[in-house]
Amino acid sequence: MSLKYAVLAALLEGEASGYELSKTFDVSLANFWPATPQQLYRELEKLAQDGLIQARVVQQERRPNKRMFTLTEAGREDLRAFAATPPRRPTAIRDELLVRIQAMDGVDPGVTRAQIEERLTWARAKLARYERVRERLLDGRSEDEYLGEADRIGPYLTLMGGIGFEEQNVRWCERALTLLERRAALARRG
Structure with a gap:
């Protein structure tokens, strides 16, 4: 998948500037599709050229003018077609820390602990940030109330995926630190 569909999906929330989209990526989409601001701005230009989004310039007095982006009908159709197509393959973990952990033997255990x-x-x-977003989405409603009333639940479901991912990260880190400490204790005794 390319960044294209993550940007189109972000614009489902409504018109946004490149800066606002960058913040949206930081808060909600980064849990499953990170992008730098430079990548985002390049993709916005390409999507506008392809007719999938439309840009308009907003004049500002004390700041530079800004461009606001919205989905076109062609963009909505492309996104619907993408959403209806199953993924080609399951997600694979690509994590630099795990490669470092795999190769940790012979490295100062303090370095490994610090990385974890x-x-x-x-x-x-x-x-904590995802939980704040969740509270903002729910806006005082129960999850059942939100699911029954919200126009779109995709953002909530992806947020739940991000929360689950980070909860698993916390559990793995805590377990790995416990095992490293246990190993150090055994080495001190032996």
Whole structure:
């Protein structure tokens, strides 16, 4: 899949500037499809050229003018066709930390622990941010009320996927740190 469909899906929420889309990616889409602002702006240009989104310029007095983007009907059709097509293959984990952990033997255990602790800190921070987004989406409603009333539930379902992913990261980090400590204790005794 290309960034194209993640951008089109983000625009389902309504008109947005490149800056606003960048923030949307940071908060909600980054849990399953990260993108840098530069990648995002390049993709917006390409999508506009392809007629899948439309751009309009908003004049601003004290700041540079900004471009606002919306989905065109062609963009909606392309996105619907994409959503109806099953993925080619299941997701595979590509994680640099796991490669480092695989090769950790012979490395100072403190370095490995520090890397896992850093991942744990990041995972907890993302989890807290996702929970704040969830509270904002629910807006005081129960999950059942939200699911019955919301026009679109895709953002909520993907958010739940991100929460589950970060919860698993936290569990793995905590378990890995426990096992590293246990191994260090056994080495001290032996």
